[in-house]
Amino acid sequence: MSDAAGLGAFLKARRAALDPADLGLPPGVTHRRVKGLRREELAQLAGISVDYYTRLEQGRAKNVSEAILDALARALHLDPGEESYLHNLAASKRGEAPAPQRVRPELQQLLDAIQAPAFVFGRYLDVLAWNALGGAVAFDFAHLEERSMPKLVFTDERAKQLHPEWDAVCRELVANLRAESGRHPGDPGFARLVEELSAASAEFRALWAEHAVREKAQGWKRFANPVVGELRLRYETLRLPDDPDQGLVVYHAEPGSASERALGLLASWIAADDRPVDTLPSHPRAR
Numbered sequence: 022m023s024d025a026a027g028l029g030a031f032l033k034a035r036r037a038a039l040d041p042a043d044l045g046l047p048p049g050v051t052h053r054r055v056k057g058l059r060r061e062e063l064a065q066l067a068g069i070s071v072d073y074y075t076r077l078e079q080g081r082a083k084n085v086s087e088a089i090l091d092a093l094a095r096a097l098h099l100d101p102g103e104e105s106y107l108h109n110l111a112a113s114k115r116g117e118a119p120a121p122q123r124v125r126p127e128l129q130q131l132l133d134a135i136q137a138p139a140f141v142f143g144r145y146l147d148v149l150a151w152n153a154l155g156g157a158v159a160f161d162f163a164h165l166e167e168r169s170m171p172k173l174v175f176t177d178e179r180a181k182q183l184h185p186e187w188d189a190v191c192r193e194l195v196a197n198l199r200a201e202s203g204r205h206p207g208d209p210g211f212a213r214l215v216e217e218l219s220a221a222s223a224e225f226r227a228l229w230a231e232h233a234v235r236e237k238a239q240g241w242k243r244f245a246n247p248v249v250g251e252l253r254l255r256y257e258t259l260r261l262p263d264d265p266d267q268g269l270v271v272y273h274a275e276p277g278s279a280s281e282r283a284l285g286l287l288a289s290w291i292a293a294d295d296r297p298v299d300t301l302p303s304h305p306r307a308r
Contacts (some may be wrong), residue, residue, distance in 0.1 A: 024206045026080035028110040033078050034232035035097045036063050043078070060117055066096035085111045102236035106203035119205060122267060124150040136288070137273050142237075144205065144266040145214055146170045146198055153291050154284070158272065159183045159244055171214065175222040185243050185251075195228040196235035203234070204266065231233065237268060248290060249283040 037057035044058070044066070050247040058066075069089060076082040077093075090111055094104040122143045132139050132152040139153035140162070148168040156162045160173055160183070174180045174187075174194055181187045202211040218225040237258050244252040254272040261267045274280035 024110055025083065027206070028085075028107070029078040030082040030233045031107065031110060031234075032074075032093065032097070034230075035099065036060070036078075036105070039063075039097065040070075062268075063093075063096055067092040069093075103234045105236070106200055106230045106234040109203035110206055112206070119208060119210070119266070120143065120265065122149060124267070128261075128269075132269075135271060137271055137288045138284070139269065141261075142170065142268050142270060144201055144208075146194070146201060146237075147212055147295055149267065154288055156256070156273075157248070157287055157291055158246060169214070170194065171218055171225075175218055175225045183245055185245055189240065191224055192228055193234070193235060193240070195225065195231075196233040199229070199232065199236045200236045201266075242272075246283070246287065249287045251280070253278070253280045254282055254284075 023040050039058045040063070041058060046139045060074055060078065064071045067074065067089070069092065073082065077085065087108075088203060090108055094107055097103075099107060124141055129150050132141065132150055132155070135152055136154075138152070138155040138158045139147045140155040143149045146169065148170060151162050160168075160177075162168050163171075171194060173192060174184070180190075184190045198211075198214075202208070202215075205211065215229060219229065239255070239257045241253065241255050244254065247254050252274070254274055256270050256272045259271075261269065261270045274284050
């Protein structure tokens, strides 16, 4: 899909997601066969012509101004992550495929010093580095040939066992992946990944078609850890200044909680064994 077509598909999906009643439209116009706003309604809210907005959705408009993008973001009630994605698509900063990412040795040292599950992800949401506890919470990254979180979650049959809230994890992961893809319009790596996941997973295809966007930032996740049982952990994401396509994710438990005690047990188990825990079979199996 070209950048212009991607922009149009995103606008159409966000328009369909709006509830006319929430925007104060008269009750008489909220009963419609197709959900969401009509093109003319959104164009009016954004202060642009219906013809121009139609060309935007059809991927026939180029060099969209910042002012129009801002107006569309307001009309669509986009959050900051969605607005950034909109601007990234419109910028169409095409170029060569990015170079492979590398984790600095100092960053690995920092990971090893953190007394909590932590890892570094790259532009395709692949895990580039991790500490021992980070490799013990769910997938044992040290024994995986490929460490793509989207592929693990959508094509590894163990993912549903490890993630009791698998549906929510999938939805969040796809929204994160779309946000990351917006940073590199035209990157063939994203195209290959989306094509592979779409062929392998009906769940991924359905979620990708929703065009949801969410920057990976913070939240809660539940894990069914095979060693210590259920873990409910909060995560925080820190972007690296020297490579914004890399993010450091650190998990922590609520102080005094059962999850905090379970994490302590897991850390002791790893220390006693003196190596990263091999909690799972070495190679994921596709469904």
